[in-house]
Amino acid sequence: MSEIPLSRWALGGEATRGYGPRFAELVAQGEDVDGEARLADALSPRRSRILDAGAGMGRVTAALRARGHDVTGIEPDRTLVAQAEETYPGIGLLPLDILELTPAALEAHGRPTAYDVVVAVGNVFILLAEDTERRALTTLRGLLAPGGRMLIGFHLAAGPSGSRTYPPEEFMADVDAVGLKVDLRAGSYELHPANSEYAVWLLSAASSPSR
Template sequence: MTEIPRTRWETSENSGFAAHFSELIATGGDIEGEARLADALLPRGATVLDAGAGFGRVGAALQARGHHVVAAEKDPDLVAMAAEHYPDLPMVRTDILALTPDLLAEAGHPTTYDLVVLVGNVIVLLAPDTEQRALRTLAALLAEGGRILVGFHMKEAPTSSARAYPFEQFVADVEAVGLKVQHRFGSYELAPANDDYCVAVLSLV
């Protein structure tokens, strides 16, 4: 089996993440911006894989909108938090690099998806030099016509452990694995593209 390296998330201090989102939930803050855009990309009742799901806020929002969602998260604390906040959200505890049709099938989940959600800076918190590998892994799980929704800070992410990921380098990695950037925006509200934040919709070439 190919080695699964430790992610930047695993090798850094991220203790404030859970507290931040717990407070947002408790105070009625908006935690569904990514989900609203994802929902707009989909037909009703679509299959969605929330890769690097955290505690499941995006996947749960899409599930509430009638989609068939599977969340994948490696961090045991976030998996436990997901079970607390969203007990009905199907969750697979796994690294993104280990997501295979066989693993999903063994867990009783679909092996292809209409949309893979990769938001919340997940791509800039992967293990170093695994961006192409992760994108290739997720591309292999796309159904016909399926797409990947990616969102990340290109320069300064909320955590110091995240890498800088210039758009040109991101595009090179995307194209190297047989994907293309179908759309690019500067926010989940479809702001114009900018140099700080990237929201991209990827499709197979």
């Protein structure tokens, strides 16, 4: 397997450490942290196989399981994996990077190798390792079941510490290059109109990569 470079998240060091505890506190206070999961649920047939790629501290994985789906959550940050287990005992996030995802790796953990919906929300794509966006998109595309779809969301401006700016035009070019197509672009997980602050993308496999 090719080398897995350090992500922007990993390189952020201490600047990233407040994320898990902050969301754990919101969960403990009963705050609504299920916006992404509600949309993913609406996109999914009942009892779907869903991959939560870059699951963080597990809130989307947990919310989708509560809605009856078979969810595989992956998260390479061991601190967040531990935080997820504290907040959602038994959640069992797999300590894998998106770039490590292969059918063999998933099989080794007893998980499906094809998914009805792949979710990569919460700024996952603007915190990937430099110049790995197409590699990540290709990896996730390869795990889509026939007719499967991909839900991706990230800030276009004022993203988290260490994140990149990912202009919509560049993202769409990367999507096209790896054999995906944009079915929908919105400005929020409640499907507000597209804007310059946040982008929510619904993707599916094109017939073949364009180049």
